[in-house]
Amino acid sequence: SFRSSTSPCQTSSRALAEAMQRHLFFSQAKSPSLATRHDHYRCLALAVRDRLLHNWVDTAETYTQAQVRTAVYLSAEYLLGPHLDNNLVNLGLRQEAEQACHELGLDLEELIREEPEPGLGNGGLGRLAACFQESMATLELPAIGYGIRYEFGIFRQQITTQGQQESTDSWLAQGNPWEVIRPEWSYPVTIGNHTVIGVAYDTPILGYGVRTTNTLRLWAASAPEALDFASFNAGDYTKAVLHKMQSETLSKVLYPNDEPEQGKRLRLSQQIFFVSCSLQDMFRILRGQGLPAREFHRKFAVQLNDTHPAIAVAELMRLLLDEHRLDWDTAWGVTTASLSYTNHTLLPEALETWGIDLFQQLLPRQLEIIYEINARFLRMARIRYPGQPDKLARLSLIEEGPHRKVRMANLAVVGCHHTNGVAELHSELLRRHVLADFAELWPDRFTNVTNGVTPRRWMAVANPALANLLDDVIGSHWRRDLTHLQALGKHTGDDAFLQRWRGVRDASKQRLVQHIHQTQGILLDHSSLFDVQVKRIHEYKRQHLAALHVVERYLRLRNGEDLPPRTVIFGGKAAPGYAMAKLIIRLIVGIAEIVNMDPAMAGRLRVVFVPNFSVSLGQLIYPAVDLSEQISTAGKEASGTGNMKMALNGALTIGTLDGANIEIRDQVGADNFFLFGHTAEQIHEFDRMGYHPMPWIEKDPIVREVIELIGSGHFSEGDRDLFHPLLANLTSHDPFKVMADIGDYRQAQNHVDACWQDPSRWARMSVANTMGCGFFSSDRSIQEYAERIWKVAPVPVEATT
Numbered sequence: 001s002f003r004s005s006t007s008p009c010q011t012s013s014r015a016l017a018e019a020m021q022r023h024l025f026f027s028q029a030k031s032p033s034l035a036t037r038h039d040h041y042r043c044l045a046l047a048v049r050d051r052l053l054h055n056w057v058d059t060a061e062t063y064t065q066a067q068v069r070t071a072v073y074l075s076a077e078y079l080l081g082p083h084l085d086n087n088l089v090n091l092g093l094r095q096e097a098e099q100a101c102h103e104l105g106l107d108l109e110e111l112i113r114e115e116p117e118p119g120l121g122n123g124g125l126g127r128l129a130a131c132f133q134e135s136m137a138t139l140e141l142p143a144i145g146y147g148i149r150y151e152f153g154i155f156r157q158q159i160t161t162q163g164q165q166e167s168t169d170s171w172l173a174q175g176n177p178w179e180v181i182r183p184e185w186s187y188p189v190t191i192g193n194h195t196v197i198g199v200a201y202d203t204p205i206l207g208y209g210v211r212t213t214n215t216l217r218l219w220a221a222s223a224p225e226a227l228d229f230a231s232f233n234a235g236d237y238t239k240a241v242l243h244k245m246q247s248e249t250l251s252k253v254l255y256p257n258d259e260p261e262q263g264k265r266l267r268l269s270q271q272i273f274f275v276s277c278s279l280q281d282m283f284r285i286l287r288g289q290g291l292p293a294r295e296f297h298r299k300f301a302v303q304l305n306d307t308h309p310a311i312a313v314a315e316l317m318r319l320l321l322d323e324h325r326l327d328w329d330t331a332w333g334v335t336t337a338s339l340s341y342t343n344h345t346l347l348p349e350a351l352e353t354w355g356i357d358l359f360q361q362l363l364p365r366q367l368e369i370i371y372e373i374n375a376r377f378l379r380m381a382r383i384r385y386p387g388q389p390d391k392l393a394r395l396s397l398i399e400e401g402p403h404r405k406v407r408m409a410n411l412a413v414v415g416c417h418h419t420n421g422v423a424e425l426h427s428e429l430l431r432r433h434v435l436a437d438f439a440e441l442w443p444d445r446f447t448n449v450t451n452g453v454t455p456r457r458w459m460a461v462a463n464p465a466l467a468n469l470l471d472d473v474i475g476s477h478w479r480r481d482l483t484h485l486q487a488l489g490k491h492t493g494d495d496a497f498l499q500r501w502r503g504v505r506d507a508s509k510q511r512l513v514q515h516i517h518q519t520q521g522i523l524l525d526h527s528s529l530f531d532v533q534v535k536r537i538h539e540y541k542r543q544h545l546a547a548l549h550v551v552e553r554y555l556r557l558r559n560g561e562d563l564p565p566r567t568v569i570f571g572g573k574a575a576p577g578y579a580m581a582k583l584i585i586r587l588i589v590g591i592a593e594i595v596n597m598d599p600a601m602a603g604r605l606r607v608v609f610v611p612n613f614s615v616s617l618g619q620l621i622y623p624a625v626d627l628s629e630q631i632s633t634a635g636k637e638a639s640g641t642g643n644m645k646m647a648l649n650g651a652l653t654i655g656t657l658d659g660a661n662i663e664i665r666d667q668v669g670a671d672n673f674f675l676f677g678h679t680a681e682q683i684h685e686f687d688r689m690g691y692h693p694m695p696w697i698e699k700d701p702i703v704r705e706v707i708e709l710i711g712s713g714h715f716s717e718g719d720r721d722l723f724h725p726l727l728a729n730l731t732s733h734d735p736f737k738v739m740a741d742i743g744d745y746r747q748a749q750n751h752v753d754a755c756w757q758d759p760s761r762w763a764r765m766s767v768a769n770t771m772g773c774g775f776f777s778s779d780r781s782i783q784e785y786a787e788r789i790w791k792v793a794p795v796p797v798e799a800t801t
């Protein structure tokens with residue numbers, strides 16, 4: 001296989017084994033007899049790190065020498081997933097590592113599972129940021145990712161009969177071999193009357209099949225003074241360390257919601273903290289290359305990952321005006337030429353706003369600048385739209401009223417040269433609804449870049465069996481250019497190939513069956529249809545629609561209907577404060593309890609909620625999916641990326657015309673997609689004209705039976721009240737139109753059952769899905785950002801060390 005690691009470090013398995021043994025002594029200070037499995041994991045990780053260092057150092061050297069134009073990604077979240085296996089694949093050392101472990105009597109898979117997953121994100125937005133880092137490196141683009149080094153990532157989820165329990169994610173408890181602390185790069189940030197220091201921690205981001213190894217720079221908060229000696233000498237030890245404690249809380253924990261929680265001062269403090277450290281670091285790099293501040297926009301193309309870093313508009317202005325003494329117009333020109341903004345959600349309540357009082361307390365200078373930006377902007381808009389006060393009120397960066405607020409999305413759109421959505425429909429709805437006034441004002445600033453996922457982690461790492469089959473029949477170029485999957489078209493008529501295809505997919509299902517049996521003691525039937533919905537729990541994603549359909553299937557089986565065996569797998573975390581989402585988990589767990597112990601369901605239906613869904617669990621589940629549930633209310637899911645990972649691995653999608661489902665259906669062919677439900681337009685009409693679920697329920701006796709059964713306490717040990725809030729919501733105003741879509745959903749599911757009965761037809765549809773997913777590579781997304789928004793060109797890395 002290829003070898004991107006040109007490091008002088010020997011890349012043979014022998015050399016790797018020796019390096020592991022050397023690290024056991026020199027790094028772990030352990031003798032083999034006392035070594036733990038975690039020691040061996042660290043030794044392998046350190047040996048792999050040794051082999052990427054040359055590429056990493058050469059990359060920085062090349063960029064410094066060449067004074068390259070650089071893409072900068074500002075994100076409050078990075079859902080990186082475990083590094084070891086991915087770095088082995090991207091360095092082309094996977095086989096050598098397997099061999100080296102074997103020589104040492106170790107099992108590589110076991111060592112890989114030893115790595116604590118850096119869960120520095122909630123869901124789609126955070127994972128997209130991670131896929132984008134890997135694709136930027138693979139495309140040899142000079143790029144830096146900036147974010148926060150949370151000491152505690154997304155909570156760990158336990159599932160009991162009571163539903164979700166959360167526990168702390170101390171991912172750093174055993175240290176982290178994949179980061180290097182850079183105390184030489186640390187910056188003061190003033191928040192209110194507090195100054196905290198941000199210290200850089202660098203993580204290498206390896207490209208695939210190239211030398212490029214870019215940097216992810218995460219900021220950790222610390223106090224200017226570690227100890228307040230005066231208090232210490234006065235014997236007030238708590239006070240002596242108080243400031244240090246307070247400062248460090250800033251990067252202590254990730255906010256576990258994927259919908260904004262208004263007015264959380266720590267959240268706003270986290271945002272200015274990492275944005276200010278990042279901008280100061282960029283000015284240091286600029287200075288290092290002898291470039292003046294007014295050239296900032298020539299050097300850096302900065303992407304704002306949603307509104308979480310939108311304070312960058314005001315902070316960059318502050319630094320240009322106050323630190324670099326530029327005049328307003330020059331500063332504004334530099335700012336708007338440097339920044340661009342990606343919106344990831346349409347939910348109105350998800351557009352972040354911050355109370356003026358909180359802003360005044362924490363960020364008085366930035367607020368002053370925002371007022372000035374707004375004054376100049378509205379002055380321009382007033383000329384453009386004379387006599388339209390409502391439009392100006394909507395355009396304003398300030399939401400007036402009893403509690404005046406700063407609208408972070410408006411600040412981002414006004415301060416950025418481009419605003420994009422993450423799927424065609426989403427970008428269209430942004431133009432037509434959420435940001436319509438701005439799209440009318442600046443049509444050329446609005447664009448779309450449909451999301452993508454990296455084929456390295458989500459195919460080559462997660463599904464090596466299918467990856468090797470692809471290498472076999474179409475060559476391995478797909479790994480760097482996913483459009484090569486189209487070559488599968490030549491094989492869809494080849495029964496031998498289809499046999500191998502089914503064999504590989506069944507092996508992935510057996511792997512998942514084994515994991516669930518080991519961790520949850522439930523034995524699933526790998527030959528049944530695996531119907532999977534794994535994503536954050538949210539009413540708009542409609543896990544409750546899928547749950548209602550499972551109860552329907554249960555009733556139909558009990559009434560003796562002959563339906564093909566199906567295993568329904570759910571997974572996903574609910575924001576701790578989101579009661580309805582937690583109740584939906586409770587319902588699914590209650591249904592699973594009853595179905596799985598009902599003898600009539602044996603060999604017919606099984607329901608499982610897999611706990612603690614994460615990147616590493618996703619790598620195990622996505623290759624084993626037959627039916628991918630993408631059933632959000634049309635117009636609500638900005639894009640989705642799980643839908644892409646499942647289809648890429650050969651799953652068939654049952655879904656609505658929402659987010660990227662539409663583009664997936666276009667690419668894989670309507671015949672290979674189970675479509676149902678009202679369109680975004682129709683849903684919009686329902687809201688405009690008024691909608692009530694009852695008429696839909698009245699004409700659907702099965703749904704009524706399902707609601708009654710749930711209300712009877714059948715899935716809650718007889719407790720008739722437990723699910724009342726959910727049933728009342730569904731039968732009174734049903735905001736996500738579950739009742740309007742459940743009938744059509746049933747039809748689509750019946751069609752699924754029919755297709756499943758013809759395994760070779762299903763296999764051809766499965767191949768068609770993989771074949772059609774070339775477009776959904778994050779390499780293609782990044783190519784679009786680099787060419788259409790950032791104007792950043794690839795810079796191959798020379799070997800200099």
Ligand SMILES: CCc1ccc([C@H](C)CC(=O)N[C@@H]2O[C@H](CO)[C@@H](O)[C@H](O)[C@H]2O)cc1
Pocket residue numbers: 122123124125126128255256257258259260261306344345350422451637638639640641659
């Ligand atoms: C704490 C506040 C907060 C608010 C919103 C968010 C994100 C915007 C939510 C999110 O993850 N959005 C998802 O982004 C994905 C990547 O573009 C899309 O594919 C999903 O459709 C979208 O829901 C995170 C945290």
